[in-house]
Amino acid sequence: xxxxxxxxxxxxEKRLGSTFGPPGGRKMTVFIDxxxxxxxxxxxxxxxxxxxxxxxxxxxxxxxxxxxxxTTIVDVQFVAAMGQPGGGRNDIPSRLKRQFCVFNxxxxxxxxxxxxxxxxxxxxxxTKRGFTLDVRxxxxxxxxxxxxxxxxxxxxxxPTPAKFHYVFSLRDMSRIWQGMVGTLSTVIDSxxxxxxxxxxxxxxxxxxxxxxxxxxxxxxxxLLEMVEDKLGPNYRTMAxxxxxxxxxxxxxxxxTG
Numbered sequence: 001x002x003x004x005x006x007x008x009x010x011x012x013e014k015r016l017g018s019t020f021g022p023p024g025g026r027k028m029t030v031f032i033d034x035x036x037x038x039x040x041x042x043x044x045x046x047x048x049x050x051x052x053x054x055x056x057x058x059x060x061x062x063x064x065x066x067x068x069x070x071t072t073i074v075d076v077q078f079v080a081a082m083g084q085p086g087g088g089r090n091d092i093p094s095r096l097k098r099q100f101c102v103f104n105x106x107x108x109x110x111x112x113x114x115x116x117x118x119x120x121x122x123x124x125x126x127t128k129r130g131f132t133l134d135v136r137x138x139x140x141x142x143x144x145x146x147x148x149x150x151x152x153x154x155x156x157x158x159p160t161p162a163k164f165h166y167v168f169s170l171r172d173m174s175r176i177w178q179g180m181v182g183t184l185s186t187v188i189d190s191x192x193x194x195x196x197x198x199x200x201x202x203x204x205x206x207x208x209x210x211x212x213x214x215x216x217x218x219x220x221x222x223l224l225e226m227v228e229d230k231l232g233p234n235y236r237t238m239a240x241x242x243x244x245x246x247x248x249x250x251x252x253x254x255x256t257g
Contacts, residue, residue, distance in 0.1 A: 130185035
């Protein structure tokens with residue numbers, strides 16, 4: 001609470017009497033990320049969020065230097081973000097929630113997710129960059145397969161108090177394709193190399209987060225089974241090796257601009 005109030009005070013200046021606002025007569029937007037993060041005390045309160053609620057509801061807070069003196073804050077609006085409650089994530093008090101206009105952002109549809117990463121994947125693995133036809137065709141199949149693996153993983157490996165970090169979002173899909181597009185056609189010259197690269201990136205993003213041998217074994221088995229089911233047994237054989245892919249052993253590209 002102290003740090004929140006001090007942060008707000010550092011961005012406002014005196015307007016009139018005990019009224020403070022952003023400098024220059026401007027308006028200010030305060031963004032609070034993970035607003036549900038504060039710990040709930042024994043009385044069921046989130047102490048930090050109580051000062052947020054007071055600032056929004058009463059348009060100010062009591063001075064820390066002069067007890068009893070109320071400081072009015074004007075021309076400030078609040079925007080906050082939080083994950084869905086559950087799986088170790090708290091909810092925020094209703095008294096605070098009513099201060100906001102709430103928007104629930106749902107996940108895109110399967111078709112939209114595939115379209116997003118199709119632009120990324122097929123944009124990199126193109127004829128202009130020298131990739132072979134077999135590699136380009138396989139990338140088209142890996143795009144929906146990656147999404148299905150992500151969906152299976154997040155539905156099977158749910159967060160618990162002991163595994164609260166088992167939260168797999170679209171950001172993880174982006175990390176996979178971020179690794180997939182940092183490649184050269186001289187390295188990814190066949191389907192087999194592309195398959196082990198894809199397995200490597202999925203394992204680094206998903207499997208490295210898992211904390212038990214059982215979960216890691218489940219992921220490795222599921223990945224190979226999905227490859228065999230969607231692509232065929234030949235591709236499963238290609239995906240069985242586990243080589244490591246790195247990019248620090250080659251020179252960095254020349255800066256352009």
